Amino acid sequence: MSAEFDITETLDVKGASCPMPVVKTKSAIDDLADGEVLEVLATDSGSMSDIDGWASGTEGVELVEQEEGDDAYKHYVRKTE
C-alpha cells in the first residue's frame, strides 16, 4: 500500500455482510476527529461498491483508497470538515 496517509483506527468487519460493513463504518468514523483515516477490513465483496457509494453520498467523509487484499477488501475513509 502506498502509505500517503496515517491510519488512525482499524475496523475489522470481516465476515459481516450487508448492511453491516457500511453501518459499522459510519459508527466508527463518528468517533474519529476531522482529518483522521479509518481502515476498514471486510470480506463482503459488495463492500467495494457499497463503501464507495456510501462515502460519495455522505457529508463529512471521503474515500481515500480501496484495495483488494489477500484476505480482505481494504477501505480507507477520511473524516472531513
Added chain:
Amino acid sequence: MSTDTPAAPDDDAPSRAELAARVDELEDALAEATSEDDAKKMSIIATKGTLDMAYPPLILASTAAAFGYDVTVFHTFWGLEILHEERSKNLKLSSVGNPNMPVPNAVAALPGMDRVTTKMMEKKIADNDTASIEELLETSLEMGVEFQACQMTIDLMDYDEDDFYDGVTTGVGAATALRDMADADIQLLV
C-alpha cells in the same frame, strides 16, 4: 381599501407600511426555511411480517441512517411483527406461493413445511453471518431511526405497547405516516 390609510392614493398600491410588513414576513419565512435541518429524509411503510420481507426495510433504514438521513419506518399490519420484541425473533418464511422454493407447492402445503423452510433460511442466515432481525432493529434504533407502530393495528391485533422494543413510537396513525412521506426525499412501501 380600508379608510385608515388616507395617505395612500386611491388605487390598489400597497402603503409603505404594508410593504415593510410584507418584507418582514418574507424575511422570517426565509430564515425559517434556511435554518431548517437540511438532512435528507426517508420514509418507509413496512407492511409485511415474514422473515424474508422483514429484511428490506431494516437494511434500507440502517443504511440510510449511515448516510445521515432522518429515517422513519411506519409499521402497519403484519409489519408490526418486526417491532414486536418476542414475535420478531420467530418470524416465519412461507413455503407456499413462492416459486423460488426448492419444493413444489403441493409438498410445500403439507403441515409443518413452513417450519422446515424457516429453519433452512435461518441456517443460511447464520452460516452467511447475515445480521438477525433483532440485531438490525437494535442497530437502527441506536442510529436514530424512528420506528412507528400503527396504533390501529396494535388495537386490531390486541397487542400492548409494552410488547414492542424500547424506543418504538406508538400512538401514531396514517396521518403521521403521510406527513413524513410528504416531507421525505425517498418514500417506500415494503
